[in-house]
Amino acid sequence: xxxxxxxxxxxxxxxxxxxxxxxxxxxxxxxxxxxxxxxxxxxxxxxxxxxxxxxxxxxxxxxxxxxxxxxxxxxxxxxxxxxxxxxxxxxxxxxxxxxxxxxxxxxxxxxxxxxx
Amino acid sequence: xxxxxxxxxxxxxxxxxxxxxxxxxxxxxxxxxxxxxxxxxxxxxxxxxxxxxxxxxxxxxxxxxxxxxxxxxxxxxxxxxxxxxxxxxxxxxxxxxxxxxxxxxxxxxxxx
Numbered sequence: 071x072x073x074x075x076x077x078x079x080x081x082x083x084x085x086x087x088x089x090x091x092x093x094x095x096x097x098x099x100x101x102x103x104x105x106x107x108x109x110x111x112x113x114x115x116x117x118x119x120x121x122x123x124x125x126x127x128x129x130x131x132x133x134x135x136x137x138x139x140x141x142x143x144x145x146x147x148x149x150x151x152x153x154x155x156x157x158x159x160x161x162x163x164x165x166x167x168x169x170x171x172x173x174x175x176x177x178x179x180x181x182x183x184x185x186x
Numbered sequence: 187x188x189x190x191x192x193x194x195x196x197x198x199x200x201x202x203x204x205x206x207x208x209x210x211x212x213x214x215x216x217x218x219x220x221x222x223x224x225x226x227x228x229x230x231x232x233x234x235x236x237x238x239x240x241x242x243x244x245x246x247x248x249x250x251x252x253x254x255x256x257x258x259x260x261x262x263x264x265x266x267x268x269x270x271x272x273x274x275x276x277x278x279x280x281x282x283x284x285x286x287x288x289x290x291x292x293x294x295x296x297x298x
Contacts, residue, residue, distance in 0.1 A: 079226075104286070113190070113276050113289030114229070159228060170283030171217055172236075172244065176228035 073097050074162050076177025083184055089147040091180045093160035096141065100162040100175075103143050105134065108157045108179075117158070118145075121165070150184045157181050187212050192277050192290035199267040199297045207262040207293050209277030215288070217280045218260040222246065222273040223292070229276065235260055236283055267297045 075094045083089045093103075101122050106114035120127045120134040120143065127134045133146040147154055160177040163169065193208045211218065219234035231244030235254040249271060251263040260279075264271060274294050278287040 074228075076228075102284075111291065113278070113291050114287075115289065116286045119286070165284055168283075171219065171278075171280055171285075171287055172231065172234045172242070172283065174231070174287070176230075178226055178228045 073100075073175045074160060074177045076160050076180060078180060079178070080181045081183070083147075083150045083182065085150060085152060085184055085186050087150050087184075089150045089154065089182055089184070090144055091158055091160070091182070092142065092144045093162075093177050094140075094142045095162045095175075097162070097164075097175075098141070099164040099166075102165040103134070103136065103160065103162050104174075105132075105145050106159040106161065106176075108159065110156075114159055147182075150182075152184045152186060155182060155184050189213065190277055190279055190288050190290035192275075192293050194293060195291070196294050197296070199264070199295065201267060201269060201297060203267050205264050205267065207264075207275055207277075207295070209260045209262065209290060210258050211260075211277075211279040211288070212258065213279065213281070213288065214257060215279035215281050215285075216257070217283050217285070218254065219244070219278050219287075220250070220252065220260070220262045221276045221278060223276060224273050232262065232275075264295075267295075269297045271295065272297045 104119035107117040108114040163174040220232040221229040233252040
């Protein structure tokens, strides 16, 4: 049962363009939504995260947009650069009660390639 | 700080062999976990630990054992390797159960 659906599976964007990766979730108990960035041969690293009390969070060129009613969230990379070429994973988990990272569910990943 | 250190980086096993994947962290993190990463399937939780002496099963625990005798170390044991266990394995830790995860650089395991 895939609780977090991520699309597209792969994405090619020209340098300077906007990269957009989308995720949808089913579990209404999810209230913490991180994005991880993974370079080849490395482990994933936390990029940015959002909680549902805000509809958008921006850190530099990276923005998460969150739509609670649609149960969707997306990552936007503005002015995409070749150094952004990596695999991106969305994830979700509940953060209330005693739950934590053991409940973190990952999407299937998006391989992003930025071409010059 | 070295962060999360995984050894070995690569390993080839024959079906039925056993081995231990090592994971160590030097950040005094209470929470540690093991994931496997397979193409098209994201990261799936194998086992996790909320502190020394405490472990629990994740989504895909069959065929794997863990123990946590110290805060720093969280080894993953494959008892009798099977081709279905061919994967990239990641160890991750966090300061507490709801803090951001820090991942190691993975162990690529091939079972023939």
